Amino acid sequence: MHSSKPKLLRRRPRPLQTQISEKRRLIVMVAMSLGAFGIGTTEFVSMGLLSMIAEDFQITEDTAGVIITSYALGVVIGAPLITALTGRVPRRRLLLILMAAFTIGNGLSVFADNYQVLLLARFIAGLPHGAYFSVAGLSAASMAPVAQRGRAVAFISMGLSVATVVGVPAAQALGAALGWPAAYALVALIGLTTIGALWFLMPHMTKMRPTNPATELGALKRSQVWLTLAMGTVGFGGMFAVYTYISWTMTERAGLDPSWIWLVLMVYGVGSVAGNWFGGRLADRNLEFGILFALLMIATALTAFYFTSAHPVLGVINFGVVGFFGTSLVPSLQIRLMDVAGDAQTLAAALNHSALNLANAAGAAIGGLVISAGFSYSAPALAGTALALAAVGVWVPTFFLRRRQLSSAEDKS
The missing domain is CATH 1.20.1250.20 (MFS general substrate transporter like domains)
Structure with a gap:
């Protein structure tokens, strides 16, 4: 029985991690590193946005600085909690869920109309941070030859490092020109792009046991x-x-x-x-x-x-x-x-x-x-x-x- 869906809309079965080529493995790692790039951008750009946020909400800069603490709190709580409770979730699906939560948190930051909502949005954005790096790093190591595990993990973390050179200045400039919500809008766009890339490219991680x-x-x-x-x-x-x-x-x-x-x-x-x-x-x-x-x-x-x-x-x-x-x-x-x-x-x-x-x-x-x-x-x-x-x-x-x-x-x- 043939599907009634148009050919372009039919979902092709994703390959297993053992079936992908070296070229496909590197492309998948780039896609996962793009997510790390988005996370690094949102983590560090907030520091440069504090004066604008403080002025917008009529609060002091040290009060505005609590949004950085809120994000960090999300990381500290989310990393162990999410990973402990999602061990049975297939790694490919979990990466998509984590990046979706990250995108929602940054999207909510764009539309936050008061300080309390922004605090909640930054906490939500921080929740998937540690779990994403954990699952992406382990996935990269699982796909790599044993002698290249360190390089594979470093490749994922490279996204965060590159964010400090490219992503943060770009988001900062955008926030200065169009208002601080624009910086978080850029991050949300990076999150959406990562979701699309992982959806089409990420294989099923069959070597990673539940x-x-x-x-x-x-x-x-x-x-x-x-x-x-x-x-x-x-x-x-x-x-x-x-x-x-x-x-x-x-x-x-x-x-x-x-x-x-x-x-x-x-x-x-x-x-x-x-x-x-x-x-x-x-x-x-x-x-x-x-x-x-x-x-x-x-x-x-x-x-x-x-x-x-x-x-x-x-x-x-x-x-x-x-x-x-x-x-x-x-x-x-x-x-x-x-x-x-x-x-x-x-x-x-x-x-x-x-x-x-x-x-x-x-x-x-x-x-x-x-x-x-x-x-x-x-x-x-x-x-x-x-x-x-x-x-x-x-x-x-x-x-x-x-x-x-x-x-x-x-x-x-």
Whole structure:
């Protein structure tokens, strides 16, 4: 019996992940990375829209800043909750649902006519953030050859890094020209485009076995998962201690004209893109010592920034180096969580993004405490160095405990 639908409207059966070519795999990864690009754009552009939002709703800028907290809260809550409860949902379908929720949250932000609605919209937009990166990263790793898993995960994260260079400035310019809702409209359009691309291109992820909440929550019983998350939360926090106050550091401390701050942020973005690429290869080369190397280099770059931040050119270049080594840590942490989580990979990978958002909040708070204590705008960099070295302190027992666990497992087999 033939379908009565016109030929163009009939849905072709999607291929299995084992049936797609290398070219198709790369195209699918680009589609998933486009979603990451949209998420990165909406996460960071809000910071530049605060003054316009505050003026529009007649509120103070610190009150407007709560919309950033609301988004982060959505990430921290949504990442573990969604991944724990959706283990039985096919990965292709889940990615489409997550991107639909993301698009709805940003669409609601466009039409928010008061502060409370905008807070709710930003919370909704943040809910799928961690789960999307988790499922997309695991899907990319599942489709890739084993020796290229780190590069596959980094490719998805690349969308977020590129957003800091291209997406955020574009959305910021659009918001300045047409009003802040236009920035979120652009993000919603990116979300719709991603949904279309995933609908037509994403294969059925048959190698990714379904799980249940009990299986996913089993990740929380594993000490290696908690130790890896601790390395990310502590080690990554130092970068945000500097990033949050970079405008004041470069203008008040280095004497840079405020009109050049866009260049400072762009250099950081370029460093992040390069660091993400480097981090993927670092993870594939030597996962454990790659993490140690990244943490030590973060500490070195932040210490150097304390001294170079008094000079506009050296400070900007050094800030890019901070972005490079900070971002290079992420793929290794993601792959390590996949390796130590057993069958609960989705939740563990999502928790990585909760940890990084906690690092964002904690780093900003620690940097603020250092400045309010009367120290210079350069001082948060040294606080960041201390955090990176503390993460090295977590790495040491984590590494030896993991080695002992693997050795014990080999003896039993």
